[in-house]
Amino acid sequence: MVYAKNRVTEPMVRAGWLNSPRGAPSGVRGDDAFVAVSWDEALDLVAGEVARIRDRYGNPAIFGGSYGWASAGRLHHARTLLHRFLWAAGGATLQTTNYSFGAAMMLLPHVLGNIDAVVGNVTEWREIFAHTERFIAFGGLPSKNWKVASGGAGLHGFEDHAANARASNIVFTSISPMRDDGVAAFGASWQPIRPGADTALILALAHVVHERGAVDHAFLERYCTGGDRFLAYVAGRTDGIPKSPAWAAPLTGISADAIVALAESLIGKRTLFTASWALQRAENGEQPFWALIALAAILGQLGLPGAGIGFGYGSINSTGSEAFRTPAFGMPARSHPGDLSIPVARVADMLLNPGGTVEFDGQTLTYPDVHMVYWAGGNPFHHHQDLFRLRDAFAKPDTIVVHEPWWTATARHADIVLPATTPLERNDIGGSSRDPFLFAMQRAIEPYAQARNDFDIFGALAERLGVREAYDEGLDEDAWLRRMYETAQKRLAERDIPTPSFETFWNEGFLRVPVPDKAVTPLAAFRADPAAKPLATPSGKVELYSQAVADFGYADVPGHPFWIEPNEWLGSPLAARFPLHMVSTQPGDKLHAQMDGSSESRRGKVAGRNELWMHPDDARARNLSDGSVVRVFNDRGATLAGLRISDDIIAGVVRLPTGTWFDPATNGERLDKHGNPNAVTQDIGTSRLGQGCAAQSCLVEVAAYAGDPPPVTAFELPF
Numbered sequence: 272m273v274y275a276k277n278r279v280t281e282p283m284v285r286a287g288w289l290n291s292p293r294g295a296p297s298g299v300r301g302d303d304a305f306v307a308v309s310w311d312e313a314l315d316l317v318a319g320e321v322a323r324i325r326d327r328y329g330n331p332a333i334f335g336g337s338y339g340w341a342s343a344g345r346l347h348h349a350r351t352l353l354h355r356f357l358w359a360a361g362g363a364t365l366q367t368t369n370y371s372f373g374a375a376m377m378l379l380p381h382v383l384g385n386i387d388a389v390v391g392n393v394t395e396w397r398e399i400f401a402h403t404e405r406f407i408a409f410g411g412l413p414s415k416n417w418k419v420a421s422g423g424a425g426l427h428g429f430e431d432h433a434a435n436a437r438a439s440n441i442v443f444t445s446i447s448p449m450r451d452d453g454v455a456a457f458g459a460s461w462q463p464i465r466p467g468a469d470t471a472l473i474l475a476l477a478h479v480v481h482e483r484g485a486v487d488h489a490f491l492e493r494y495c496t497g498g499d500r501f502l503a504y505v506a507g508r509t510d511g512i513p514k515s516p517a518w519a520a521p522l523t524g525i526s527a528d529a530i531v532a533l534a535e536s537l538i539g540k541r542t543l544f545t546a547s548w549a550l551q552r553a554e555n556g557e558q559p560f561w562a563l564i565a566l567a568a569i570l571g572q573l574g575l576p577g578a579g580i581g582f583g584y585g586s587i588n589s590t591g592s593e594a595f596r597t598p599a600f601g602m603p604a605r606s607h608p609g610d611l612s613i614p615v616a617r618v619a620d621m622l623l624n625p626g627g628t629v630e631f632d633g634q635t636l637t638y639p640d641v642h643m644v645y646w647a648g649g650n651p652f653h654h655h656q657d658l659f660r661l662r663d664a665f666a667k668p669d670t671i672v673v674h675e676p677w678w679t680a681t682a683r684h685a686d687i688v689l690p691a692t693t694p695l696e697r698n699d700i701g702g703s704s705r706d707p708f709l710f711a712m713q714r715a716i717e718p719y720a721q722a723r724n725d726f727d728i729f730g731a732l733a734e735r736l737g738v739r740e741a742y743d744e745g746l747d748e749d750a751w752l753r754r755m756y757e758t759a760q761k762r763l764a765e766r767d768i769p770t771p772s773f774e775t776f777w778n779e780g781f782l783r784v785p786v787p788d789k790a791v792t793p794l795a796a797f798r799a800d801p802a803a804k805p806l807a808t809p810s811g812k813v814e815l816y817s818q819a820v821a822d823f824g825y826a827d828v829p830g831h832p833f834w835i836e837p838n839e840w841l842g843s844p845l846a847a848r849f850p851l852h853m854v855s856t857q858p859g860d861k862l863h864a865q866m867d868g869s870s871e872s873r874r875g876k877v878a879g880r881n882e883l884w885m886h887p888d889d890a891r892a893r894n895l896s897d898g899s900v901v902r903v904f905n906d907r908g909a910t911l912a913g914l915r916i917s918d919d920i921i922a923g924v925v926r927l928p929t930g931t932w933f934d935p936a937t938n939g940e941r942l943d944k945h946g947n948p949n950a951v952t953q954d955i956g957t958s959r960l961g962q963g964c965a966a967q968s969c970l971v972e973v974a975a976y977a978g979d980p981p982p983v984t985a986f987e988l989p990f
């Protein structure tokens with residue numbers, strides 16, 4: 272991929288933009304020629320636009336949110352560097368929360384006082400194997416997700432944990448529309464469920480626990496607010512609808528008997544509940560997480576070793592690993608106190624509605640009038656929802672700048688594309704806090720063609736704007752790497768962990784943080800003494816009823832866990848026209864859309880396109896054959912995928928992973944030729960509270976593609 276023909280080899284400027292006066296209409300983005308310019312000319316153009324927009328419209332008119340993972344190395348983390356540069360240049364509009372668990376990030380502080388339950392500070396596997404009797408995984412435990420951690424994964428625990436699980440007496444249950452390989456590896460049983468229906472199931476489980484007289488009232492009294500209100504709702508006393516197994520059965524597609532049996536199997540057992548982050552990347556995604564906390568609470572499980580709640584065991588590497596607290600820090604990102612941050616997934620709304628407002632966790636934010644978009648280290652034309660709407664949004668700003676190693680769809684929708692290096696072309700340090708390794712990422716080759724490090728590109732821009740000192744403090748790559756390492760040494764020394772010299776670390780290639788002696792049991796201190804160790808919620812307790820949330824007055828997030836039907840799911844009227852629920856999971860063979868053009872990623876394609884999983888009954892009903900090209904569509908657009916027929920997915924649900932490079936037709940049709948799920952997903956927030964990415968709530972229909980499908984051009988050069 273370093274030498275791929277679709278590398279960006281030199282600074283490129285869109286012809287329409289280059290030939291128009293700055294700020295004037297400049298033709299169509301995403302379908303225009305590009306012209307090569309020298310680095311000096313490119314840097315002058317970018318610095319000139321930052322200065323022009325800032326002086327004419329103010330810093331908020333520059334959008335530098337730039338969501339995306341970029342690369343593992345912590346120094347050359349493009350998004351961080353962009354934020355530092357824009358901070359030095361006076362500020363910008365940014366993005367807050369993330370696509371991964373944005374809804375949980377806003378909800379959990381109201382319920383548990385912080386976001387520990389979702390960022391990995393959860394029950395460790397060693398505690399699970401010592402204490403747990405029931406492990407209930409909403410969304411399963413797919414091994415593919417364990418390959419990945421932001422900052423890099425060094426310790427891969429899936430096989431060990433799975434082997435320990437099979438050898439243990441713990442009963443593992445996966446509740447998911449899909450069977451995944453973790454089900455077999457962990458010896459789990461698979462309970463299929465309709466997507467988007469988890470809250471109904473959880474409420475029904477609570478109903479059975481309540482009916483059986485198994486509610487731990489002493490726990491609710493001492494540690495929670497609102498236990499009574501929640502139980503009154505579950506019993507149907509507030510709305511006349513008991514959330515019984517019979518009520519949940521048609522919503523979830525699970526028989527009432529199976530719900531009763533599952534609930535009874537939990538009573539009196541040390542139970543750990545988890546949900547994959549995917550559950551909350553959906554309309555009302557806050558609710559299944561809040562409801563699961565409530566279920567763990569009424570069973571009295573929070574704060575016990577091996578029990579309670581922890582999100583994301585099936586979502587990312589090192590959830591449940593020991594608390595290594597590996598200090599992997601790059602250059603600190605900076606922002607000004609006045610910089611507005613929009614909820615991350617509201618980017619298209621912002622561009623399309625300058626001066627419009629958005630409700631967000633009790634606040635009302637006003638969208639700025641953005642004239643310049645700057646992206647480095649992310650691929651919104653892969654990651655955002657309803658990409659044809661994003662394309663409309665990207666038509667609006669005066670100027671769009673992108674740094675990329677490759678000609679992604681985002682680069683193609685920019686005006687100025689600057690060629691960035693890959694990790695093989697620079698020195699860096701990688702690592703992440705729940706993984707024991709800090710690793711030296713040594714440069715293997717010289718920068719390819721005219722590629723430059725983001726670090727140096729921003730340095731040159733900062734120089735032109737007279738703010739270089741603020742940006743890099745006069746330090747070069749080597750000096751920053753040494754400073755990062757010294758910071759890590761200091762943090763580890765505070766914990767009496769000795770470290771080798773920088774030279775030794777660099778030559779050996781890694782440093783390994785030892786396993787902490789004792790596991791940390793989440794909420795144990797609170798459970799031991801709630802008065803002395805209150806939670807950081809208004810009541811100091813677990814809030815099963817939140818007055819703060821209720822006071823927001825949001826119908827889509829009432830004051831306690833609530834079943835709210837999504838607009839798009841198999842139970843909605845729209846299912847008459849689009850009868851299949853599409854889930855878009857993380858891809859198994861890559862990190863998001865990175866290096867989709869590589870041979871490894873292409874090997875996984877079906878008919879040269881992203882793979883669509885479909886149940887045999889659904890394929891038969893549509894006369895579709897395995898390996899054929901199909902059209903996945905709804906009112907927002909269409910995308911072409913390759914069909915894979917499988918009974919690892921339930922009927923009525925299809926799966927189209929993320930990670931495929933968006934390849935829109937150039938004739939104006941809302942058609943993606945390559946199978947990116949975001950050609951058809953909805954661009955809505957999870958709720959007014961979280962405003963997270965709601966990609967999983969999406970109905971589609973699938974049909975055979977009649978005639979010769981158009982060729983995929985995503986990996987070709989756009990000129």
Ligand SMILES: Nc1nc2c(c(=O)[nH]1)N[C@H]1C(S)=C(S)[C@@H](COP(=O)(O)OP(=O)(O)OC[C@H]3O[C@@H](n4cnc5c(=O)[nH]c(N)nc54)[C@H](O)[C@@H]3O)O[C@H]1N2
Pocket residue numbers: 338339340341342347349370371372552647648649650651653654655656674675676677679691692693694725855856857862863864865866929948949952964966967
């Ligand atoms: N439908 C649907 N959509 C989703 C999701 C879903 O579940 N369903 N999941 C969402 C989630 S959780 C996430 S995290 C996002 C992921 O979305 P992104 O994080 O945007 O995806 P990546 O493909 O990792 O994008 C990183 C880009 O940075 C580039 N890059 C790598 N290294 C460097 C570098 O050093 N410098 C520069 N300048 N560029 C570099 C890569 O080539 C790549 O194009 O997708 C979201 N989108």
Ligand SMILES: Nc1nc2c(c(=O)[nH]1)N[C@H]1C(S)=C(S)[C@@H](COP(=O)(O)OP(=O)(O)OC[C@H]3O[C@@H](n4cnc5c(=O)[nH]c(N)nc54)[C@H](O)[C@@H]3O)O[C@H]1N2
Pocket residue numbers: 370371372409410411413415416417418419446447448449451464465466467468469547548549550553583585586587588854855856857858859860861862863967
């Ligand atoms: N290989 C690989 N691993 C990755 C990534 C990658 O790009 N590649 N990306 C990483 C990132 S950034 C993130 S945020 C995490 C995301 O981690 P997750 O959000 O956990 O990952 P997904 O694969 O989207 O979904 C996990 C499971 O949830 C199930 N699911 C979907 N909808 C529902 C539902 O409504 N109910 C129930 N019960 N189950 C449902 C799906 O069947 C799927 O098996 O993955 C990380 N891991």
Ligand SMILES: [Mo]
Pocket residue numbers: 370371372
């Ligand atoms: Mo993510």
